[in-house]
Each structure stands twice: as structure tokens, then as C-alpha cells.
Amino acid sequence: MGLVLLYVLWTLRALPSPSAGPAVFSNPGPTSLTAEMIPLVSGDEPIVEIFTKAGCPVCHTIPGIPGANGQVGPPLTLGVTGAQRLADPSYRGTAGTVHEYVVESVIDPSAFVVPGYPERTMPVWYGAKLSALALEKIADYLEHQTGNVLAK
Template sequence: MTLTRTLRALGAALVGLPIVAVPGCASTAPPPPPPQSHAGRPDRGAQLIAQYGCGSCHTIPGVNRANGLVGPPLTQFGARSYIAGELPNNADNLRRWITDPQAVQPGTAMPNLGVSAIDAQDIVAYLYTAG
């Protein structure tokens, strides 16, 4: 059998087979949109981030003196897949993490700062809108 006939036979055999996506391969599909919080006030969230002292450990865009290096930078937070490497990045999980990080990941370096539910909602709204 010639090479041409072999290739034609192979091509004919492959027609109709499903296409399988392989994890880790490059994709031309656009990334999913960042998570959003439809509740909360981002403007108040920035003030609360400063009030609770989050910037002493984290670098946070748009918050004065938020240039800490202990925790990860919170820049482009909405583009991240996970929170603390544990939770899928969405508003409910971020509120949960902010209000009681030790319950999510016992022994984490993130302290429980006593953030109320309403304050966490505003902080979440800010983090998803900040660059």
C-alpha cells in the first residue's frame, strides 16, 4: 500500500470519532469571566480593608498602605481559580474565607480578624472590582 493510500485510509477511519480535550493543552476559548459579587459596596470594602489592616499582610490595589508581603498579593483577585488553594473562587466562598479562615483551612497563617458578614460582603465586592 502506498503512503497516500495509507493516509487516506487513516483519514477515513478517523472521520466521525469524537474530539477529546486533553487537560493542559492550549485552548483558544476565552477564559471564563471573573466572579462577581452583586451584593456589597466596593467603596466601603476598600475602607474596611484598611480598617481591618489587611494591607499589613497583603498587597491590595487601590488601598492606601496595603503593600504587605506576608500573604499573597490580592491583585486581579477575580481572575484566580481558587481561594487559599482550597475553595473555588466565588463570592460565597470568599465571604466564608474572610469571616473564618481557620474553619476553611485549620492552621492557615490567615488570622480570624472578626470580620462581620456585612463587612465581608463589602470586602468581597471590592476585591472582585479592584485591579
């Protein structure tokens, strides 16, 4: 709860004031996604709906998920990148498998910040929005994606 509040406060702070000038600065961007905008995801939904309900496509390109071409975070091709993260000398998380790494990344995004991508951007409140089943299905899906998407 405290984290949610913190995130909302942070988001509000990040929003430009109405007098912020040119239109290009008045677009709050995808990082303005707040917990209030995301419904609870039970995990009984089809996999595409799990991702779209949760809003992941706003920031991520996800192979096989229509419309998931976000560029804020890394492409979710964990079948390739997962092993690289775990082998990264700066990895300090607790995951031992790619599956665990995906779960950790979703519920505790700051455990490892992917080099080249902004920290404190991935929402920190997914643990309160995704059921354990939804989280399992997300990890099952992503750990197998080697997809043909452009890596950054």
C-alpha cells in the first residue's frame, strides 16, 4: 500500500504542470500508468488478455502478443535474455532460474535494472494486481520467448 502511494506521488511529481509549454512536454508518456488504471488479473483469462489487461504492452514488445510493441522497457524475449541477466556479474537478485527471474522482475523490478533502461519506471505494484496464477502464466510464457523482435 505504501509503495502504491509512493508510486502515485512519484507519477504526479513527474507530470508536467499545465503551463509546461510546448505540446511535446505535455505528453505524460506511458510511465503515467497508475495502479488505478489496471484491474485485477485473475489468471483465468487467455494469455493475450493477461498481458493486455495488465498493461505490459504499453512499455514492452512481447512476441506473439498483438499490439505489444512498447519501447520503454526491453523486449520480453526472456528465452534469450533471461540467462544473460542471471549471468550478469552485477545481478544481485535471488532468482536461480529464468522463470524465477521473470517473477522477480515483475513483483520487484528494482532487484535488477536492465542496463540501458530507466530504473523506477516499471510499476512496483504488480504484486497487488496479478494473482499467483497470472504471474505463473506470465513467467511460463515469457521464459520461452526467443522472438524475432528488435533488441535495443
